Amino acid sequence: MKQAIKQIKDDLGSNAVILSTKRIEKPTAPGLSPKIFFEVTAAVDDAAISAKKILRSELKKTPPPIVKPRPFNSCPPSPPSPPPKLPMPEEEEPISRADFREDEDISSILNELEEDNFVKDPPLLPSKEEERYTPAGTKKDDTALKVEEALNQMGFAELIKGMGDLKKDIAEIKRLMDDSVSISVDLPQHLREYYVILTRNGLDDLVAYRFLKGIEKNMPELLGKAQMRNIVLTQLSEIIPIEKDFLSALSKKVVAFVGPTGVGKTTTLAKVAATLVLKYSGKVCLVTSDNFRIGAVDQLKTYADIVRLPLYVATSQKELSELLNSMTYDYDYILLDSTGRSPYDSTGVQDAIGLMTAMPSIMPVLVLSLAANHRELGDMYERYSGFLPEYIIFTKLDETKYFGPLASIAIKKKTPLLFLSNGQGVPDDLEIPDGKKIAKKILQELPTLWGDN
Numbered sequence: 001m002k003q004a005i006k007q008i009k010d011d012l013g014s015n016a017v018i019l020s021t022k023r024i025e026k027p028t029a030p031g032l033s034p035k036i037f038f039e040v041t042a043a044v045d046d047a048a049i050s051a052k053k054i055l056r057s058e059l060k061k062t063p064p065p066i067v068k069p070r071p072f073n074s075c076p077p078s079p080p081s082p083p084p085k086l087p088m089p090e091e092e093e094p095i096s097r098a099d100f101r102e103d104e105d106i107s108s109i110l111n112e113l114e115e116d117n118f119v120k121d122p123p124l125l126p127s128k129e130e131e132r133y134t135p136a137g138t139k140k141d142d143t144a145l146k147v148e149e150a151l152n153q154m155g156f157a158e159l160i161k162g163m164g165d166l167k168k169d170i171a172e173i174k175r176l177m178d179d180s181v182s183i184s185v186d187l188p189q190h191l192r193e194y195y196v197i198l199t200r201n202g203l204d205d206l207v208a209y210r211f212l213k214g215i216e217k218n219m220p221e222l223l224g225k226a227q228m229r230n231i232v233l234t235q236l237s238e239i240i241p242i243e244k245d246f247l248s249a250l251s252k253k254v255v256a257f258v259g260p261t262g263v264g265k266t267t268t269l270a271k272v273a274a275t276l277v278l279k280y281s282g283k284v285c286l287v288t289s290d291n292f293r294i295g296a297v298d299q300l301k302t303y304a305d306i307v308r309l310p311l312y313v314a315t316s317q318k319e320l321s322e323l324l325n326s327m328t329y330d331y332d333y334i335l336l337d338s339t340g341r342s343p344y345d346s347t348g349v350q351d352a353i354g355l356m357t358a359m360p361s362i363m364p365v366l367v368l369s370l371a372a373n374h375r376e377l378g379d380m381y382e383r384y385s386g387f388l389p390e391y392i393i394f395t396k397l398d399e400t401k402y403f404g405p406l407a408s409i410a411i412k413k414k415t416p417l418l419f420l421s422n423g424q425g426v427p428d429d430l431e432i433p434d435g436k437k438i439a440k441k442i443l444q445e446l447p448t449l450w451g452d453n
Contacts, residue, residue, distance in 0.1 A: 008042045016042045018166065025189075187212055190225075194232055194443070201442045202374050202404025207411055211236065233443060237435035240407045241416040243391060246432065247280060249418070250363075254287075254324055254334045256356050258387050259367035260380060261340035264395040264421060268367055269335050270303035272419065274427035276333050277307055285310045285327065288337040289320055289355055300337055303426065317355050324359050336362065343383040353386045365391045365418055370406065371399035381413055391418035398423045401447035406438050422450050 008016050022039040185195055191212045198208040215235060223231070243249050255272075257265040269286070276282035286309055288300050297313055304311040312327075314320035327334065338356065341348035356362055366389035368377060381392075392415050394406055410417050423429035441450065 004040050012042060018042050185209055187216065190228060191216055197445060198442060201444060201447060202402035203442055204408035204412060207408050233439050237439040239411060240435045240438055241410045242433045242435055243416040243418050246418060250333050253363045254336055254359065254361050256336040256338055256362050256364045257367050258338050258356065258364050259340065259384060260343050263367050263369040265340060265367045266299055266337055268393055268395055268421050269337050271421065271427045271430040273309060273335055274307050275430055278427065283332040284335065285331045286335050287312045287314060289314045289339060320355065321359055343380045349383060356387055364389045365393055367393045367395060369396045370394045371396040374402065374405050377405050377409055381409055389415060391416055393419045395421040397450040401449060403438060403441040407442060
């Protein structure tokens with residue numbers, strides 16, 4: 001790429017303008033990825049160069065103007081007649097093309113293009129209608145008028161407009177260069193496009209690659225785009241682990257909601273409790289061991305009073321064990337709210353794990369926020385893996401447009417999704433996961449909110 005830029009500047013000079021770039025794939029041996037080339041088209045305006053040369057010669061000939069003071073209340077003299085137009089050559093601008101390999105340092109070259117003088121916005125020039133007087137009110141001399149006229153002839157107004165479009169093109173090229181990381185994957189072109197979409201929407205790159213490789217092995221030939229998309233959508237929805245019978249899964253268990261601080265464990269527990277009572281007429285009780293966070297018990301008590309559920313508070317591992325032993329057979333569902341701990345507070349996490357192992361009947365469910373940094377979600381799961389979570393609940397789906405981690409975490413950790421939370425409404429904003437809906441969201445070319453169709 002650097003060689004291409006140098007060739008353009010050697011052939012056309014520093015006034016060259018990048019007009020376009022084009023990606024070219026050249027096939028190689030079977031089973032190997034194609035070689036990627038880029039074509040750069042550049043041009044230079046000879047008319048502008050000639051006008052600049054004339055300006056330089058005129059400036060050398062004409063001595064600097066002598067400004068004479070005039071009275072404050074005097075009127076400026078009438079402007080002189082416009083100078084004759086400067087001769088302009090009529091030759092067509094030359095064009096040079098240069099090819100370069102993708103494996104060169106593309107990002108550094110794009111940065112170099114932005115730093116060059118043909119990418120930066122030129123200074124704004126006075127319009128033809130602007131009054132031809134200096135701020136002091138003195139008349140502009142002939143040299144200044146010639147400079148102004150020559151700059152107008154160079155078409156700077158159009159050039160300024162063109163620079164804005166050129167910057168947008170370079171931004172798009174940078175985005176494509178980011179996607180070029182995925183171009184080297186060993187997939188056919190039509191599946192490579194899905195790889196870019198899946199990873200851009202947050203699906204783990206290794207999960208995306210293995211998934212598309214499986215499709216490639218069993219894919220019929222000569223499929224249309226619509227058929228191809230249906231196959232990808234259907235198979236992606238089928239590999240996402242989802243608990244489809246949550247009533248049986250939670251029945252006669254102590255379901256402990258564990259996870260980092262601020263992910264919405266208490267609100268999610270209240271949604272699940274209200275759903276079990278109002279929609280399925282289950283016999284439910286609430287237990288909290290969260291005596292660490294100020295107001296935690298009061299918050300859960302408010303929810304319990306609204307739905308008319310019993311609430312028990314345990315302040316120690318012994319008290320929790322005794323409490324759970326006494327009520328295991330009295331309720332269909334026992335929901336336990338735990339103390340939230342930072343994933344980087346190792347001591348606090350270990351203390352919470354010790355409390356949750358008070359009884360074998362406790363079933364930990366890990367609650368994670370999809371609004372968190374997607375790159376850290378896998379690390380968060382690992383830090384809470386000591387709880388041995390049997391299910392995952394994702395919250396705050398209404399605060400993101402990228403839903404790849406819904407599938408990535410569940411697939412990589414082999415832990416099914418139990419519920420999804422899409423807002424603060426109790427219990428309306430609790431959803432049973434739908435693999436097809438998740439797959440559709442991950443396959444969006446233009447990301448949208450969870451509630452958008």
